[in-house]
Each structure stands twice: as C-alpha cells, then as structure tokens.
Amino acid sequence: MNGADDLMRAARKVLDTNWVGTHTLPATGLYPHxxxxxxxxxxxxxxxxxPTRARQELESLFAAQWADGRVPQIVYDVTRDDDYSPGxxxxxxxxxxxxxxxxxxxxxxxxxHAWAVWEIHKADPEASTTSKFLRRxxxxxxxxxxxxxxxxxxxxxxxxxxxxxxxxxxxxxPLWDAALRRVPDTPRxxxxxxxxxxxxxxxxxxxxEYGRYFWLAEQYRDQQCDDASDSSFLMEDPAFNALWARSxxxxxxxxxxxxxxPRPHQDRVAVMTQAVEDLYDEHLGLFVARDVLEGSLxxxxxxxxxxxxxxxxxxxxxxxxxxxxxxxxxxSEPLMVPSYDVLAKDFEPSQYWRGPAWFNMTWLVIxxxxxxxxxAEAERLAGNMRHLAHQHxxxxxxxxxxxSPHGTRDFSWTAALALDLLSTPYHRASMRPKSPLPAx
Ligand code: 9WN
Numbered sequence: 396m397n398g399a400d401d402l403m404r405a406a407r408k409v410l411d412t413n414w415v416g417t418h419t420l421p422a423t424g425l426y427p428h429x430x431x432x433x434x435x436x437x438x439x440x441x442x443x444x445x446p447t448r449a450r451q452e453l454e455s456l457f458a459a460q461w462a463d464g465r466v467p468q469i470v471y472d473v474t475r476d477d478d479y480s481p482g483x484x485x486x487x488x489x490x491x492x493x494x495x496x497x498x499x500x501x502x503x504x505x506x507x508h509a510w511a512v513w514e515i516h517k518a519d520p521e522a523s524t525t526s527k528f529l530r531r532x533x534x535x536x537x538x539x540x541x542x543x544x545x546x547x548x549x550x551x552x553x554x555x556x557x558x559x560x561x562x563x564x565x566x567x568x569p570l571w572d573a574a575l576r577r578v579p580d581t582p583r584x585x586x587x588x589x590x591x592x593x594x595x596x597x598x599x600x601x602x603x604e605y606g607r608y609f610w611l612a613e614q615y616r617d618q619q620c621d622d623a624s625d626s627s628f629l630m631e632d633p634a635f636n637a638l639w640a641r642s643x644x645x646x647x648x649x650x651x652x653x654x655x656x657p658r659p660h661q662d663r664v665a666v667m668t669q670a671v672e673d674l675y676d677e678h679l680g681l682f683v684a685r686d687v688l689e690g691s692l693x694x695x696x697x698x699x700x701x702x703x704x705x706x707x708x709x710x711x712x713x714x715x716x717x718x719x720x721x722x723x724x725x726x727s728e729p730l731m732v733p734s735y736d737v738l739a740k741d742f743e744p745s746q747y748w749r750g751p752a753w754f755n756m757t758w759l760v761i762x763x764x765x766x767x768x769x770x771a772e773a774e775r776l777a778g779n780m781r782h783l784a785h786q787h788x789x790x791x792x793x794x795x796x797x798x799s800p801h802g803t804r805d806f807s808w809t810a811a812l813a814l815d816l817l818s819t820p821y822h823r824a825s826m827r828p829k830s831p832l833p834a835x
Pocket of ligand 1: 468564565590
C-alpha cells in the first residue's frame with residue numbers, strides 16, 4: 396500500500412459512513428441534513444470512485460428544488476430536527492406555496508452545481524447518457540440560474556445578491572461584519588445551539604452572531620422568502636458569483652451536449668465576468684463584497700476574493716494572482732490557503748471563516764493557480780491538502796501554518812476533495828499509485 400492508496404481508502408470510508416442512501420451528510424453529528432454546495436463538492440470527489448452515487452447526490456438535491464427555481468441551502472431529515480438549528484420546525488417551508496414537499500430552508504448556497512453535474516457526466520459519459528442524467532438535470536439547472544438572475548440580481552448589475560451570511564457558505568467571514576452590525580440580535584425564536592455539542596464554542600460563530608443570523612432568517616421566512624420585500628442584509632459576494640459564472644460555463648457545455656443552444660449561457664458568462672469586475676478593490680488587488688444597501692465595497696481581503704481565478708479570461712487575473720501569492724495569503728508559505736488576510740489585525744488562525752484554511756476553498760484556489768500558470772504553488776498546496784486531510788481524520792478546517800485540525804472530523808467535502816486531488820494528472824505523474832485510478 397502506498398500513501399495514495401491509504402488516503403483513497405480512508406476518504407472512501409468517510410464518504411461511505413456519511414452516505415444515507417440518497418445523499419451524503421456533511422458530518423453525521425454537526426450537520427445531519429443535506430447541504431446544497433456540500434453535495435456538489437462531495438459529488439466532485441465521488442465521481443472518481445462511484446459516479447452512480449455522484450449522480451444520485453445531485454439528483455436528490457434537485458428533488459428538493461422550489462417551484463421558483465431556487466435550490467435550498469438545507470434539505471431536512473425531520474427525524475433529526477432537534478440535532479441542528481434552525482431546523483424544519485423553524486422554516487415551516489410547507490406553508491410556502493413554491494416550496495417542495497420535503498422540508499427545506501428558504502435560503503440558498505453558492506451555485507456550484509452545474510459545474511459538478513458536467514464533471515460527473517464526463518467521469519462516466521456512457522452511464523450518464525443511458526440514464527439521461529444531463530437531460531433531466533439541464534432544465535432544473537437552468538431554472539436555478541434563472542432564479543438567481545431574475546430574483547436575486549437585487550443590485551441590478553448582473554450579479555446575485557445574498558440575503559443572509561449562511562448563503563455565502565462562509566458564515567462569519569469578516570466581509571459581513573459591518574453589514575451585520577445593522578442587524579438586531581434579538582430574534583423571537585429561541586436560539587438553540589445543538590452545534591456546540593459537536594464543536595468547541597471558540598470554533599463556531601458567537602452568540603451575538605447567531606442572534607443576528609436568526610433575526611435575518613426570521614425576517615426572510617416571515618416575508619415568505621419572496622425576494623421582493625426589503626432585506627436588512629444584501630451583499631454581492633465574489634465567490635458566490637464566480638461559482639455561478641463557472642457553472643454557467645458548464646451549462647453551456649451541457650446544452651451543447653444535449654443539442655440545445657448554448658449561446659444564452661455563453662452570453663451570461665460574458666456579462667458576469669465583466670460584472671465581477673465591479674467587485675475589484677484597487678487598493679487590495681483582489682475582489683471584495685459589495686454592500687448593496689450601502690452602495691459601497693467592503694475593503695477586506697478574504698479568500699472569497701481570490702476564487703474568481705477559477706474563471707478563464709478574467710481581466711484582473713494577473714493582479715489577483717500577485718495578491719494571493721503575496722504577504723496577505725501565501726508568501727509566508729502556509730500549508731493551505733488562509734481564509735482571511737493574514738496581515739489583518741483581527742485575523743484568527745483557528746476561528747471558523749476568520750482565518751483558518753478550509754479544504755474546499757484551498758481546492759478552488761488550486762484550480763485557479765493551475766488556470767493561471769502557478770502550477771508549482773498549486774501542487775505544493777495540493778500535496779499539503781491531501782496530507783493534512785488524511786493525517787487529521789478529514790477535519791472541517793485547519794490552522795494554516797501548523798495544520799492543527801479544527802471543527803468537526805470525518806467531514807465529507809474534505810474527504811471528497813482530497814480524493815479529487817488524488818485523481819488529477821499532476822498527481823498521477825508524481826505519485827504513480829500502484830493501481831491506476833479510474834479515468835475521468
Ligand atoms: C450553516 C455544512 C455547512 C457548510 C458551510 C459552513 C457550515 C452551517 C453552520 O456548514 O455552515 O450553513 O451551521 O455553520 O460554513 O459552508 O455548507 O457543511
């Protein structure tokens with residue numbers, strides 16, 4: 396057995412343990428339901444070892460799509476409703492006409508799904524075609540993207556706005572601090588914290604942050620999640636929009652593959668790549684969030700602002716590359732990419748989205764570095780990512796320099812994306828695993 400085989404076995408074990416027959420839980424204790432962008436990341440890894448399950452992962456998520464096209468942040472397992480809060484009882488999605496039969500949140504998460512669907516298809520085109528995977532998913536993916544374009548372009552610039560920090564997937568990122576200060580921390584609903592039974596309170600968002608999260612969720616729920624009412628939090632996030640644009644590119648490929656016109660998707664990619672430019676911060680040299688309610692940019696360097704490097708033909712790529720390789724992120728040679736500017740006074744190496752390195756974000760940066768010719772740095776990070784994932788039992792996130800693990804363990808996207816990095820051509824060339832990995 397070599398290191399690659401060991402990692403593959405261990406990663407598969409995590410994914411098998413967290414599999415519940417139709418989809419994979421992010422973690423059986425802390426996150427006992429199906430999460431939207433987790434499922435897409437998980438399926439990116441699963442496609443190398445079990446493409447059938449990868450397809451099921453996305454199909455089950457889209458079975459919970461709303462009639463208005465939105466793909467919910469969480470699809471609840473009601474038998475576990477006391478194990479995570481806010482749960483199905485808080486959202487009561489069955490009261491909302493557009494919601495599906497299964498209980499879900501009304502919020503969404505970053506749209507990385509079409510990208511995953513296309514990669515899953517390419518991993519096993521024969522079975523995918525036989526099962527009409529692309530044909531079934533294409534109209535659903537199109538409805539999802541149309542929802543973002545028609546209901547979430549609240550800034551009117553061709554970008555989607557998020558209405559809650561949870562929608563970014565980077566819940567307590569410093570990008571949201573100033574906007575959240577305007578939000579009351581006194582929801583009517585009791586703030587339950589079952590999460591603290593599974594992770595240390597110093598590694599989770601604070602009580603005050605939770606008060607504001609619940610208040611905002613309550614506001615959105617009480618408006619029937621209609622996207623037409625006033626929102627107290629409205630932000631354009633660079634990673635959310637870059638993932639949408641990357642997925643729109645994939646949708647063009649999917650359209651072509653099933654004999655449909657790809658041009659509407661290609662046109663949207665062009666518009667979005669240009670619109671993302673509006674989020675560029677000249678001083679920091681990377682993309683930042685826009686506070687739509689204030690009409691201003693939030694001048695903070697976070698990993699979200701580096702993610703647009705996954706887009707080819709990005710006009711600012713050279714300067715973003717320079718920034719990520721520079722003192723704010725990679726110059727001190729951390730093992731993985733910090734989630735926040737290491738030069739910032741409030742940088743915290745072990746506090747959730749306020750400094751630690753996450754496996755999904757490092758994976759996205761690796762793809763961006765490869766796209767723009769920084770292959771050596773990409774492979775250094777990929778090697779560390781595989782090693783730390785395995786060494787520490789697939790943690791949720793790690794200290795960027797020491798690699799010490801934080802959050803929950805046996806975390807599904809950590810396992811799935813480490814598995815994905817085992818299957819890259821770069822890795823095959825350098826590690827020569829004994830048994831060749833399945834082609835993709
Ligand atoms: C809220 C499931 C999710 C991830 C998010 C991560 C964390 C939830 C939480 O876990 O968020 O959605 O309770 O903190 O921040 O990115 O999708 O893994």
